[in-house]
Amino acid sequence: MGDLGKKKNNILKAAAFLSVLAILIIAASLAVKPKYGEVYDISKTNRKQIAVSAEKKDSIDVFFAGDSVVYRSISPLQLFADHGFTSYDLSDSALRLCDAVSMVETAYEKHSAKVIVLETDALFTDASPHRDVYAHPANALEDLLPIFHYHVFYKTWLPSVAAESSTVDLHNLLKGFEYTDSVIAYEGSADYMKEGPSRARMSKECLDYLNELHSFAKEKGAELLLVSVPRPLGWNDARHDAVADWAEKNSVSYTDLNKEDIGIDWKTDTMDAGDHMSFEGSKKVSSYIGRYLTENYNLEDHRDDPDYGSWAESYREAGIY
Amino acid sequence: MNTGEFINDLILWWGDLSYSVWMFFALFLPLTAVIYQLTPAKSRKFVLLGASWVFFASLSKWLLIVNILESVFVWKMALQIEKISKDKSIKRKERAAKRTRTLVWGIISLLLILVGFKYLDFLGLNLVRISQLFRHPVNWKMLNLAAPLGISYYTLMAISYLTDVSREDIKADKSLANVALYLSFFPKIVEGPITRYGEDSKALFAGNPINYNDLAQGYQRIAWGLFKKIVIADQLAPSIPALFEGTYTDGGVALYAAFAFTIQEYMDFSGSIDIVIGSARIFGVRMAENFTQPFFAKNASDFWHRWHITLGTFFRDYIFYPVSLAKPVMKFTKKVKNIAGQGVAHFTAPTIALFLVWLSNGIWHGPRWTYIFYGMYYFVLIFIENILEEPFLKFLSKIHLSEESIPVRVFRFVKLFFIIIIGEMFFRAQTMEVGISMFKSIFTNLRFDMLLANIGNLNMDFYAFVSVYAGLAVVIAVSIMKEIRFPIRAKLESLPIAVRFTFWYVCIFVIIIFGAYGTGYSSEDLIYAQF
Numbered sequence: 001m002g003d004l005g006k007k008k009n010n011i012l013k014a015a016a017f018l019s020v021l022a023i024l025i026i027a028a029s030l031a032v033k034p035k036y037g038e039v040y041d042i043s044k045t046n047r048k049q050i051a052v053s054a055e056k057k058d059s060i061d062v063f064f065a066g067d068s069v070v071y072r073s074i075s076p077l078q079l080f081a082d083h084g085f086t087s088y089d090l091s092d093s094a095l096r097l098c099d100a101v102s103m104v105e106t107a108y109e110k111h112s113a114k115v116i117v118l119e120t121d122a123l124f125t126d127a128s129p130h131r132d133v134y135a136h137p138a139n140a141l142e143d144l145l146p147i148f149h150y151h152v153f154y155k156t157w158l159p160s161v162a163a164e165s166s167t168v169d170l171h172n173l174l175k176g177f178e179y180t181d182s183v184i185a186y187e188g189s190a191d192y193m194k195e196g197p198s199r200a201r202m203s204k205e206c207l208d209y210l211n212e213l214h215s216f217a218k219e220k221g222a223e224l225l226l227v228s229v230p231r232p233l234g235w236n237d238a239r240h241d242a243v244a245d246w247a248e249k250n251s252v253s254y255t256d257l258n259k260e261d262i263g264i265d266w267k268t269d270t271m272d273a274g275d276h277m278s279f280e281g282s283k284k285v286s287s288y289i290g291r292y293l294t295e296n297y298n299l300e301d302h303r304d305d306p307d308y309g310s311w312a313e314s315y316r317e318a319g320i321y
Numbered sequence: 322m323n324t325g326e327f328i329n330d331l332i333l334w335w336g337d338l339s340y341s342v343w344m345f346f347a348l349f350l351p352l353t354a355v356i357y358q359l360t361p362a363k364s365r366k367f368v369l370l371g372a373s374w375v376f377f378a379s380l381s382k383w384l385l386i387v388n389i390l391e392s393v394f395v396w397k398m399a400l401q402i403e404k405i406s407k408d409k410s411i412k413r414k415e416r417a418a419k420r421t422r423t424l425v426w427g428i429i430s431l432l433l434i435l436v437g438f439k440y441l442d443f444l445g446l447n448l449v450r451i452s453q454l455f456r457h458p459v460n461w462k463m464l465n466l467a468a469p470l471g472i473s474y475y476t477l478m479a480i481s482y483l484t485d486v487s488r489e490d491i492k493a494d495k496s497l498a499n500v501a502l503y504l505s506f507f508p509k510i511v512e513g514p515i516t517r518y519g520e521d522s523k524a525l526f527a528g529n530p531i532n533y534n535d536l537a538q539g540y541q542r543i544a545w546g547l548f549k550k551i552v553i554a555d556q557l558a559p560s561i562p563a564l565f566e567g568t569y570t571d572g573g574v575a576l577y578a579a580f581a582f583t584i585q586e587y588m589d590f591s592g593s594i595d596i597v598i599g600s601a602r603i604f605g606v607r608m609a610e611n612f613t614q615p616f617f618a619k620n621a622s623d624f625w626h627r628w629h630i631t632l633g634t635f636f637r638d639y640i641f642y643p644v645s646l647a648k649p650v651m652k653f654t655k656k657v658k659n660i661a662g663q664g665v666a667h668f669t670a671p672t673i674a675l676f677l678v679w680l681s682n683g684i685w686h687g688p689r690w691t692y693i694f695y696g697m698y699y700f701v702l703i704f705i706e707n708i709l710e711e712p713f714l715k716f717l718s719k720i721h722l723s724e725e726s727i728p729v730r731v732f733r734f735v736k737l738f739f740i741i742i743i744g745e746m747f748f749r750a751q752t753m754e755v756g757i758s759m760f761k762s763i764f765t766n767l768r769f770d771m772l773l774a775n776i777g778n779l780n781m782d783f784y785a786f787v788s789v790y791a792g793l794a795v796v797i798a799v800s801i802m803k804e805i806r807f808p809i810r811a812k813l814e815s816l817p818i819a820v821r822f823t824f825w826y827v828c829i830f831v832i833i834i835f836g837a838y839g840t841g842y843s844s845e846d847l848i849y850a851q852f
Contacts, residue, residue: 010533017822024826025833043782043841131840141347142839151834152841155784 025145032153033146037105038129040096042149045103046156052088052107054172059308060111061299062087064176065104065213066119067095072276073119073229073285076175077318080311083290084301089176091119097127097209104213108220115297116217117289118210120228120243120256121235127205173314179279186232186266186274193258196236202246214250223297228256229285230264232274255292262288279320346543346596349376353507354603358531365528366502369604376507377470384469391434392501395479398427399486399493399500406489424487428480435476438468443688471510473685477635479504482518484639491519499526508600512593514611514631521606529605538810539602541825546595547832553792554589555837559780561585565749565759573769575759579746584793586745587615590629614800619724619733620710621702621740632685636678644674668707676700686748691756695748702740788835 039045052060062085064074070091079087090103100122107113130149131139142149189195202210217224226247228235240256247254262284266274269281277285293299302308315321353372360368378385405420436444445461452459482503485491494500502525503518564578591612601608615628625633644650650670658666683696714724722729743760750756781789802809813821 007533013818014533014536017825020822021826021829024830028830028833041841047782138839147833148839151836151839152784154834155782158784 025147028147029145032150034150037098037102039099039102040129040131041092041099042156043152044092044095045099045106046152048090048092048103048176049106049156051172051176052090052103053110055088055111056307056310057110058112059086060088060107060113061085062115062117062293063104063107063111063113064089064091064117064119065100066091066122067100067125068093069121069229069231069234069276070119071176071178072180072271073282074117074289075177075282075286077177077311077315078283078286078321079290079293080303080308081315081321082287083294083299084303085293085299086302086308086311087113087175091176094125095122096125096129097122097206098129101209101213101216105216108216112220113222114299115223115225115293116213117225117227117293118213120226120239121231123202123206123210123243124200124234124239127203127209173318175314177282179318179320180271181279182271183268183278183280184271184273185268186270188232188274190266192232192274193235193237193240197238200236200238200242202242207246210246211250214252224252225293226252226254227289228254228258229277230257230262230269230281231276232266232270234275253296257285257288260288346547346600350543350600350603354531354536357604360528362528362530366498366526369506369525370498370502373502373505373507373510377505377510380511381467381470384467387434387438387469387472388475388505389501391431391475391479392504393497394430395427395482395504396494396497396500398423399483400495402427402483402487403493406487420487424483427483431476431479435472438466438472440684440688441466471512474513474515475504475510477515477632477685478518481515481635481639485518494518494522496526502526506601506606508597509608512590512597513629514594514597514609515635516609516631520609521601524606525604527605531603531605535602535605539599542599542602543596544599544825544828544832546592546597546599547836548792548828549588549592549595549796551592551836551838552832553789553796554585554592555842556781556785556789556792556835557581557585557588558837561749563779565751565755570758570762570766571769571771572763572765572767573772574775575746575762576742576767577772578749578759579742582749583742583745584789586749587612588793588796614804616738616741617734617800617804618737619730620706620737621699622706624737624741625699625703632682636681640678640681641671641674644677645670650674671707672704675703679703690753691747691750694753694756695744698744698747785837792835 062079064070064076064087068091071089074087074089076087076089079085088107090100090107092099095103100118104116130143138148214224226243228240228243235256235258240258244254244256246252264281264284269278269284270276271278271281302311349372353368356372357365357368374385374389377388381388402420402423405416405423408416411419442461442463442465445463449459449461482491482500486493494503499522503522506521506525509516561578561582564574564581594611598608598610609631611630613627613630615624618624618627650673653673654666654669657669679696679700680693681696682699683693686692686695717724717729746759747753747756750759799809813824816824
């Protein structure tokens, strides 16, 4: 074969290789892209799914959804000990609303909770399952070819394994709540709700996911409750008003603990100067939410039910109360 | 948006292409290759220089100016040195002295720039400590200067270029663009290899068209590097900080930490070098290898002939030999011979040179005492090895064992393995205190229960563990094949095209699926880019 023929042959080989590669990547992208309910962080949602699926079938009465604010504020074990209903924190750090909604939807495959509580901080952060395509070309590539976004899809197909059991065990012991002994006082204004902009808007994506969660709750015969946890660093009147408007328009209950006197002492009740609750703060928030849920929803008291004996056991084993 | 903002955005965007390992290999490199190929041969080196400067600016911003100014300085100095060499109007001895003075001045200037950017705070802080010892405390305000990208690497390349011109091993290049490209070529600027001008200049400046073989083999090497980097090193990376926090007191944890970091570092550095060599190969530049199965070395000295080879050869050619043969050292050796006899004198010059090599090696890695300790660690070990090698061989012949026998090889492998991982443990420890406490725990508290209890909580899930250690098994298998000179590439190329293509598709999908990148993973900086 002459030089020209060899060159042509090489070009053909390269073109064939790249064409088949492109087809394979597109096919893989189509195969791994979820048909509905796209998520931002498949590893996080999968971890939570593994953890909550370890709970006994149909044993959870209330799901708490949201970001780190949730697992630092609301303790299912305290709620069980004080009021007898069961709950689970479906939350993770910097969790996007798309993932929170997906976690709730997946959790309903095994449970049929009566109430879904959404903490409102997640309503004002990026809710999209995709990274900002303009921020980095790699994000655009992920958006275009979902195999790069969902490349750890296999973790959702394979069973959870013993090596993760210690993490899952700890998670399930506290039912998603995370204990901390850290305390850093908030020293800002007590009038923090008046600070910040005069108006706040939820993004279209946040509204879409909120509406999706609302419809899902209706479909499952569950109540949706919006809750704002005391949080000087992330909450204000403008955000409160935006959530309150939506809640009123959609006939959804909303309670803002920033506007209630639940006895928060900002010297001791925050772990990081006003962003998250400390353990002491979480006791006050859980106490208020427990009362609110018991008074407003028909939640069963399982404390004397031997089927829920493991909850009392977890409470004792945790040894934090 | 004004023009300045537009250019800035364009550079940042292009930089993003280069910084993300995916983007570098999937977009930056092909775009540069296409522009290169479409440009006339004579101008192709300018395409590479332009791409290199954009790459540099995107990561180091205005510090590109430092690289450009140093390139101009080196170019001018080399011409000056050559001019002196050619100046027959002065006597040979005088000419050599003048040339050496110019060279030394050039090297000192380059080293001062390096020290200015990287070591001032370290020197200042140590000055404060010393002054406190003498009860005359001085203050040092931290400068926290950002260093230009790859300054530790291109400074050594510049020194080698000036020295080689001075030794008349190579000619000074009249083209400023050539010298600038040699000192900033984008594949090697971040982590080396520390190439010599004489080795890669011809291909780098020739502007040869990209051909199928170079393109295919370049991308295959990149894929291999990506596998090591993002499937093994980056998956392992989240577990490392927790292991080195100093909170675990078990010797078992310290040993695993040393092992895991050694794996991470080797996979990160050698993987990146594979990407570098593959990228350069696309443009027809065959770069020097930086690793040749270092864990199969027979001793610490041999290990450094196989690990970060280009740094080792730099120190050999520009410190070890010149110091060993320097007149004052020769004189000192003679004195030692008179006092202590030939046996001791035999080791004198190499030991002095070896000490300077390993001190330089430690300092080169960065402004930290743990790095200097790391250098001294290898100095002591290699010194001991040099002394014990002969008695050891005599002992082997006495017990009728050959050097190549399996028990001897196993002994050497195990001994070297522990030498390497202990060295890496000190290298990674944030402070000497942490390193010493981890080292002590191996002897005082060698238990594995804490490690086993916490192995599931090291920021790696089970499948990450499986992919890391399965990946490691693949790398070990390939390393063995290379070590016994099994012709992997030739065997692969002899396969039918469909089988070959399928093999590469599987490799690509293994990298895509098991790589640590995207949502849920934080991007891992290249370990050797910080040095």
